[in-house]
Amino acid sequence: MRILFLSQRVPYPPNRGDKITTWRLVERMKRRHEVRCVAFAHDDADVQAAAELTRLGAPTTALRIDLRRTKLASLPLLLTGKPLTLGAYGSRELQRVVDELAPSCQVGYAYSSSMGAFLEPHTRLKRVMHFAELDSDKWRQYAERSKWPMSWVYAREHKTLLEFERRIAASFDENVLCTPLEQQVFEREIPGPRSLVLRNGVDLAHYQPKPDLAEPEHLVFVGVMDYLPNIDGCVWFVNEILPRLRAKRPGVRFTIVGSRPTDEVKALASHAGVTVTGFVDDPREFLARAAVSLAPLRIARGIQNKVLEGLAMGLPVVGTTSATQGVEGEAGRDFLLANTVDEQVAAIERLLADPPFARALGRRGRQFVEEKYDWERVFDPLDTLLARFERG
DSSP states (O other): OEEEEEESSOOOSOOSHHHHHHHHHHHHHTTTSEEEEEEEEOSHHHHHHHHHHHHTTOOEEEEEOOHHHHHHHTGGGGGSSSOHHHHHTOOHHHHHHHHHHGGGOSEEEEESHHHHHHHTTOTTSEEEEEOSSOHHHHHHHHHHTOOTTHHHHHHHHHHHHHHHHHHHHHHSSEEEESSHHHHHHHHHHSOSSOOEEOOOOBOTTTSOOOGGGOOTTEEEEESOTTSHHHHHHHHHIIIIIHHHHHHHOTTOEEEEEOSSOOHHHHHGGGSTTEEEEESOSOTHHHHHTOSEEEEOOSSOOSOOHHHHHHHHTTOOEEEOHHHHTTSOOOBTTTBEEOOSHHHHHHHHHHHHHOHHHHHHHHHHHHHHHHHHOBHHHHTHHHHHHHHHHHHO
């Protein structure tokens, strides 16, 4: 079949959470089908990535977007019942490209609800809505953790986007969620439409344990650092948890690894023991030197790649319920769960004070992802879905 694949960012290279998943989707699809990608290019690197993706056999049209400008331009939508998300990611030019390509395709696959809007007119296609996470529920979480007026803006976005998601889900042929928990939320908020779970995976050959490189008392966090849940988690950790750890263990260091750190994140480097790297070519170099991989997220849904990657590296992982709930492991066996400041301090101290325990936890975590999150295994339901479409 010929598949039209839409995503908010060019699905290559796999160097951040959404691109890891979208590249894997495209790569899996093009083994048996012809895939044409249409996506937004957020910078020059995305334009270059689109050219590379085309050379790899997935012709890609990348349209420039300036999210700051489009977000500002979407503000008048506050006077309407339309979600700001659809204004920020709205594009007549991208809609024109989709309209030109859709008649020659059999399947339309949208990754994130904002991209589903571009497929809405094309009822002839078999259409898949892949909710990377249920975005409306994300805005609900933001509203609960924000002060007025942003709490009102986020609450409004939750309500208006949920109405849109309900419409899309009911009209598309399949809805894809990345965890059973996300599917439960979907079935509660959008009852009726069919859905399936398509888990994220982790590249087990790329992420390999290197225990000999681990540096004692070195804590590492990996994530894109202009993303609110990552910012919130790191600020919380540096301000409330790290000082207590360093009071007992002055050698503890915390490295924040990730591109596009905001000013708030950069300011964390002024704290004793904190390093903010900004963009790095290979985050594995920092994970390899870590004693513990951290995921102190207080706002999160779906599967956190940072958790899977830490586990794949054979590291002991300390995460909150929000960060680990999408990973179907067992707290205490595959990772340590810590939601409060006291719990975070106790869990990390235990790992630093007992290296044999930490190494054993890391080995169990690696074994867990080998059994459950190999990319070749987790995407089997995608093959089944496409085969169903192929049969008509």
